[in-house]
Amino acid sequence: MSQSLSQNPFLSGKSKVGLFYVVLIVATLFWLTPVITLVLTALKDAGDFAVNGAFSLPKAIRWANFSEAWETGVKNYFWNSVIVTGFKVPIGIVLESMAAFALTHMHFKWADRIFTYILIGLIVPMQMTLVPLTLLMNALNLIDTLTGLTILYIGFGVPFGVLVMRGFFRTVPVAIIEAARIDGCSWFRIFYRIALPLSLPAVVSLCILDGVATWNEFILAQIFLRSDELRTLPLGLVQFSTQFSTQYDQLAAAVLISVVPIVLVFLFFQRYFVAGMGGAVK
Numbered sequence: 001m002s003q004s005l006s007q008n009p010f011l012s013g014k015s016k017v018g019l020f021y022v023v024l025i026v027a028t029l030f031w032l033t034p035v036i037t038l039v040l041t042a043l044k045d046a047g048d049f050a051v052n053g054a055f056s057l058p059k060a061i062r063w064a065n066f067s068e069a070w071e072t073g074v075k076n077y078f079w080n081s082v083i084v085t086g087f088k089v090p091i092g093i094v095l096e097s098m099a100a101f102a103l104t105h106m107h108f109k110w111a112d113r114i115f116t117y118i119l120i121g122l123i124v125p126m127q128m129t130l131v132p133l134t135l136l137m138n139a140l141n142l143i144d145t146l147t148g149l150t151i152l153y154i155g156f157g158v159p160f161g162v163l164v165m166r167g168f169f170r171t172v173p174v175a176i177i178e179a180a181r182i183d184g185c186s187w188f189r190i191f192y193r194i195a196l197p198l199s200l201p202a203v204v205s206l207c208i209l210d211g212v213a214t215w216n217e218f219i220l221a222q223i224f225l226r227s228d229e230l231r232t233l234p235l236g237l238v239q240f241s242t243q244f245s246t247q248y249d250q251l252a253a254a255v256l257i258s259v260v261p262i263v264l265v266f267l268f269f270q271r272y273f274v275a276g277m278g279g280a281v282k
Contacts, residue, residue, distance in 0.1 A: 041252035042066070049248055065253040074254045076229060077236030081258075084146055084232060085214045088153040093206055095154065096161030097199070101191050103162070104169040105177050115166065121159030130223060137224060144226040152220050157210055164209075168202035169195060204269045212262050233258045 037054045042065055044058040052059075070078075102108075103115050133152065134143070142148025172195055180190045196203070218234045225231055231239065237254055 038252050038255060041248055042256050044249050046247055046249050054248075062249065065249045066257065069250040069254040070257065072250065073236060073239075074233075074257055077231050077233045078257065080146060080230060080236075081215055081233040084150050084153065085211055088150050088157070088214050089207055089210050091150075092154045092157045092161060092210060093203060096158055096206070097165050097196060097203070098191065099158070100162045100165035101169055101195050102187075104166050105172075105174070105190075105195070106187060115162070118159050118162050121156070122163070126156065126219060134223070143224055144230060146230060149221060149224055149232075152224065153214055153217065156220075157213070161206055161210065164202055164206055165199065168199045172198055208266055208269055211265060215258075215262055 040056070040058060041049060041054050043061045043063075044052075045060070045062045045065075048056075048059050099118070103111050137143045137148050137152075140148070142151065176194060177190060180194055185193070216234055217232070218238075221232045221235045225235065228239065237251075237258060
């Protein structure tokens with residue numbers, strides 16, 4: 001009985017590996033189906049989409065959908081998102097890294113309690129803060145401004161950023177920090193000359209996660225941006241789809257334009273991603 005089971009091809013190592021790859025290929029196809037549908041729709045004209053649907057190959061590739069979507073309104077939304085993300089991500093990472101370094105290596109009173117207080121930001125739902133934030137932003141005249149939206153994004157990103165960076169800074173040998181202190185280095189010099197270069201994988205991982213979250217954020221932008229010319233890309237695409245609800249070809253082209261920058265950033269920095277996220281676990 002045991003011999004027959006051991007000779008069963010479904011239980012052999014090669015069969016298990018083959019089954020694993022089959023499942024992986026099927027899962028990949030399921031994952032790629034919406035992307036393929038989006039690309040096919042973006043390359044069709046409106047008549048081809050109406051007659052043949054989204055899953056058919058385009059009769060003629062229409063690249064003009066991308067330029068028309070860009071000029072129709074995506075261009076303005078795109079650059080608003082670039083401005084907000086371009087300021088929020090580096091400023092947020094600098095603040096989060098400095099806070100995480102201080103909480104890890106500058107042993108001062110209440111450091112652990114301050115870290116716990118910061119982590120509460122991961123627990124409190126964003127929806128619970130909308131009313132007080134609206135009152136605060138209104139008092140500061142920051143509603144309907146990209147500056148106010150950037151400040152909100154920085155504040156909401158601090159808890160997760162501090163968690164990731166603190167976990168990675170804990171892997172930096174204490175002996176290096178102590179040697180630098182003996183040599184007369186200030187805490188700030190130790191931070192930007194020793195700790196920050198050693199934490200490059202964590203910084204890159206945080207750039208990816210923070211950049212994607214900021215680029216795709218919708219709720220805060222919907223509440224605190226009122227003018228159409230200040231809309232970010234996710235909010236603008238909703239308006240775009242409402243205004244051009246029957247022009248699915250241009251809408252698909254607009255969605256692809258919004259996705260490409262984040263995909264390129266992730267592909268460029270992906271080798272640092274796994275190593276950097278190890279800090280959050282530690």
